[in-house]
Amino acid sequence: MLKGKTILITGGGSGIGEAFAKILSQDNKIIICGRNEEKLKRVAALSDQISYYVADISTPVDIDTLFKRIANDKVVLDVLFNNAGVVEKFEVLESKLSSAQIFEKINTNLSGGIAITQQFINQAYKSVPALIINITAGIAIFPVPVLALYSTSKAGLSVFTRTLRQQLKSTNFKVIEVFPPHVETAMPKEIGNTAKGAKAYDFARKTIEAINKGKIEYTPGFNVVLLKLFSRFLPKTGLNLIDKVTRKQWQG
Numbered sequence: 001m002l003k004g005k006t007i008l009i010t011g012g013g014s015g016i017g018e019a020f021a022k023i024l025s026q027d028n029k030i031i032i033c034g035r036n037e038e039k040l041k042r043v044a045a046l047s048d049q050i051s052y053y054v055a056d057i058s059t060p061v062d063i064d065t066l067f068k069r070i071a072n073d074k075v076v077l078d079v080l081f082n083n084a085g086v087v088e089k090f091e092v093l094e095s096k097l098s099s100a101q102i103f104e105k106i107n108t109n110l111s112g113g114i115a116i117t118q119q120f121i122n123q124a125y126k127s128v129p130a131l132i133i134n135i136t137a138g139i140a141i142f143p144v145p146v147l148a149l150y151s152t153s154k155a156g157l158s159v160f161t162r163t164l165r166q167q168l169k170s171t172n173f174k175v176i177e178v179f180p181p182h183v184e185t186a187m188p189k190e191i192g193n194t195a196k197g198a199k200a201y202d203f204a205r206k207t208i209e210a211i212n213k214g215k216i217e218y219t220p221g222f223n224v225v226l227l228k229l230f231s232r233f234l235p236k237t238g239l240n241l242i243d244k245v246t247r248k249q250w251q252g
């Protein structure tokens with residue numbers, strides 16, 4: 001399924017997105033985007049099948065410009081990985097984030113992904129099978145209070161994924177949701193989570209295998225099972241427990 005395609009990976013300059021780009025460039029044409037050109041250049045140098053555009057997906061103008069440039073370059077995308085994301089601790093009683101910073105974070109994880117999906121659908125050949133792969137998180141199933149913005153935006157992206165799948169059910173678009181477990185990238189370190197996790201390359205390889213097998217939801221790792229159980233049977237106690245454990249684990 002992921003062979004001979006033209007694939008856009010947002011946030012392809014590092015972490016999980018970089019691993020997707022590297023593996024998929026063996027059989028596909030890859031376009032990555034992100035804010036930091038140095039990171040994108042480094043990944044693009046790994047294969048002549050990888051090219052990049054600098055674009056900040058929290059900004060509507062950058063998204064519109066990205067798709068204009070893709071169209072001007074006579075490229076039609078048939079796979080989209082909504083992968084770019086940001087995480088941060090957010091405590092309403094202590095937060096010094098400005099309204100603009102709050103918008104930027106939610107836009108990156110949610111509004112940006114939705115706007116990119118719309119542009120992707122508009123430009124795709126409707127007669128050719130196309131894939132939209134949204135990278136959400138276990139946190140979309142059950143929130144972590146100290147990651148209030150991240151939990152809120154990932155839950156939003158997860159709901160969008162399901163509504164999109166229903167709207168597109170009679171079309172050639174297939175909508176896939178991936179809930180990564182803890183993967184060792186820069187992201188968990190941002191919040192002080194230095195525990196051992198999956199390697200980005202292994203996770204990306206298994207995700208691609210799952211997509212190629214036709215899965216529409218990929219939920220590796222025990223954490224998602226646990227979060228689903230909390231959500232169903234222990235909504236209040238589970239929230240207190242998760243709050244306590246994460247605050248203890250991610251001190252500093």
Ligand SMILES: NC(=O)c1ccc[n+]([C@@H]2O[C@H](COP(=O)([O-])OP(=O)(O)OC[C@H]3O[C@@H](n4cnc5c(N)ncnc54)[C@H](OP(=O)(O)O)[C@@H]3O)[C@@H](O)[C@H]2O)c1
Nearest residue numbers: 011014015016034035036056057084085137182183185187
């Ligand atoms: N790692 C985990 O344990 C884990 C667990 C669950 C879910 N996830 C999800 O997996 C995805 C990939 O995360 P990761 O672990 O690979 O994190 P990462 O290494 O921090 O990569 C995130 C990527 O997103 C890009 N990005 C951030 N803000 C952007 C913006 N406004 N516009 C364009 N690109 C932007 C960054 O590039 P620039 O800085 O150059 O913009 C970076 O390449 C995220 O959606 C994350 O929520 C990760």
